[in-house]
Amino acid sequence: MNTQAIGGMPEITYNFAYLDEQTKRMIRRAILKAIAIPGYQVPFAAREMPMPYGWGTGGVQVTAAVLGRDDVLKVIDQGADDTTNAVAIRGFFEKTAGVATTTSTTEATIIQTRHRVPETALGENQILVYQVPIPEPLRFLEPRETETRQLHALAEYGLMHVKLYEDIARHGHIATTYAYPVEVAGRYVMDPSPIPKFDNPKLDDCPALQLFGAGREKRIYAIPPHTKVRSLDFEDHPFRVQKFAKPCALCAATGVYLDEVILDDRGGRMFVCSDTDYCNTRQEAGHRGEMGVPAESASSDVMPGLNPGIHAVPPGHPVQGVDGRVKSGHDGVPVESGREGDAS
Amino acid sequence: MYVAAKGGEKAIRNAHALLAKRRRGNRNLPSIGLDQIAQQLTLAVDRVMAEGSLYDVELAALAVKQARGDLIEAIFLIRAFRTTLPRFGYAKPLDTAGMQVRRRVSATYKDLPGGQLLGPTFDYTHRLLDTSLGQGGVGGEGHEGHAPATQPETSVEAEPMPRVTDLLGREGLIEGAPEDDGTEPFDLTRAPVSFPVDRSTRLQALARGDEGYLLALGYSTQRGYARSHPFVGEIRFGDVEVIFEAPELGFELSLGTVQITECQTVNQFKGSATTPPQFTRGYGLVFGQCERKAMSMALVERALRWQELGEEPGAPAQDEEFVLSHCDNVQATGFVEHLKLPHYVDFQAELDLVRRMRAEHEEERREAGLKEAAE
């Protein structure tokens, strides 16, 4: 054992966006290959990241590899900018890259997401980076990578349809609600990550570049702009998306994906936009749902979590509390924009 | 009125503050020093270095402290740091025959060149709680005969200690050590693994694999799942010099020493069509003193070689994709723990589906009931 006295530790410093340039170049090569072969899973030497596997390490590496100093980054998880994991990842890039961040879908040049595609249509100057837990659409039908690789290489996708067939045979309809498999550019079958199938149509012919990063499984794949993306189905059981019976309770939007919020223990609940930026933008434009409240009278003891995105307001502007659980007695105290404090 | 589950920035900040407070514990007590951890919790530090794949006692001690003693968390911290380090090159293979041995036992020979050296071990201790340790004593008084724990640790240098497998190898009784063909081994931290993999890749994956996982798998091979009748040819623990050859310099230099545990098992092999019966090897090598891990690794490593040795497959420990895909505890803990991240969106989709299917089910039952009533 090294018995030398342990004294002052040297300061540890990191490169722009954490990863060293060698690693970024390696990832960019994988991304380029992925773009060249839409829907094909390109193996890459994923690095260990300072966040746990399964928490977005793939997305973070892809973002780090494509991020430039002029980029404006938006990070969402479950459609929301203020979920803890989104906040942590945004904080990571603020700290390691110092780039501008936003909650606005339209202002962002790079959007990293977990489980959702924004409601606002994306443009050609944007990149959507998905965090992917299990990139292999055939994984739960065939656990062996050696075999699934063959199946992809030979475009043997009968097995995938067996799964859909079984759904219909047992339930009368396809019972896959998220991570619904798609065929990309008429060739590779791809897992769109666990987005609700509601979002699948947004992948098709999207003007933005869509990149998918799976860190633990060490795969990157891509959908280039304006690529044909088709959700698998049967001719007599066509692909259909979920529909919500009611509009958003806050902004009255219809045709969007809604979160169910339990209001009490007597069955009271409301449905609100899962895309918080979309909802806030609509509310700011004057749209009101049945439980929507005028912005001026919003107070923290009404619905703290659904206030306008934290980063959307200028520094120093009072923002209502963000924390209902972990305690804090700071509700109503102004929060500084863009800094994630790490007290440890 | 309701409380939103969406937390955000301040919640994270508060949680981190609370974590720091808990880590510090009672402020009336002195903060534990890294040197204390490095000196007194050596086996924890060793495990963090081994599975973190980074030999740095000081950083490992820091990680143990920062992780509040959660070793997998500490390993994770080390890995995340390690990944940012540049590579200057690769050291030459360690010469474990030249190890400055601190402990060396063989289960296959009663006596052998260099002898058996018990060294610092829990083996043969009575597992009785030693309350003298709780009172600042050094322990070891009551039940270990009269060997004072303060006795300086000796390492025998007088006699060379050839490896047991080398002794067997001279007689041709054991398969030869794999030839070094001079190619750089695959580096699984720098390139994606694609199955099937070669032996060096397997060994790398196992060397940083989770001790508990390998222990369970190794144990399973002893209980009949891919049984290979192992003997511990030798376990040795001690200091080995790390030699680096810098092409710019044109000569070799020593970078210092690392402590490692090496385990070589001697396993039965019936022989095949082309090979006469002979013993085969299982190999385990781990940073620090991690005997349990080194032995488990050797057992699993041997089990994974079924194909090359023409053995019957079928046991979990033989399944390369299964064993290697799940042995990394940093990957495993991340993915298991990610289940606590929000899944509202997917859950909403499932909720919607279950409600719909229940409604359909209800409808069918109602229709069936109406039909029955009408009949």
Next chain:
Amino acid sequence: MTEQPLLVAEGLSKNYGPRIGCRDVSLEVYPGEVLAVVGESGSGKSTLLGLLSTELDPSAGRVSYRMRDGRLADLASLGAAERRLLMRTDWGFVRQNPADGLRMAVSAGGNVGERLMAVGWRHYGNIREEALDWLGKVEIAGDRIDDDPRAFSGGMRQRLQIARNLVTRPRLVFMDEPTGGLDVSVQARLLDLIRQLVAELGLAVIIVTHDLAVARLLSHRMVVMRQGGVIETGLTDQVLDDPREPYTQLLVSSVLAA
């Protein structure tokens, strides 16, 4: 029987180290013909089946197959994609253990429908109709279509495996001891069914069996194997009624004695 062979094997050998699995086997199978490969266990018949179906790579020799377009193709020269396509459309493989040939957690309908979906069928109703039709042909009640084979008896599983293989109207089916492990009465029913389907569909079949009664009932021609080599070949009735080789005589008499 037409004069052009469907499958041609030339000088097939397979060594496992110095142990010989199969030694210099040549044979031809014609469209609509049932060829039985018989021999004791360890005689190399399963190895031969593996070689013919390209599941094993030969140490020497080659296997050629008449493609649908009429050309005779060396199977080793086909790409993996072409070979796999052949295997799931033009060929079938009925295994001794149904669990090796079926997806045990997938419904009977899904098992039969898989090959259809693999060749591009995308209409649920049509797939299901075809599956029902095939379940009927192998005497499985239509109301079991959504049950998975774990709920089936051994005989039913084997019949389901046959339906799963035949649904794409293959021209050649490999069978490895298809009646092994079944009760005698169940065996008889299955053999009957196989015989009827083979005749109806004009299938060529290569069936491996240790049971000469099975060979007699199903096959037109047979090949007797011993120690990896073919020792006798001829029309089934001829070989069984008037065996030339002493070893075949022994085989035949031991069956008659039993």
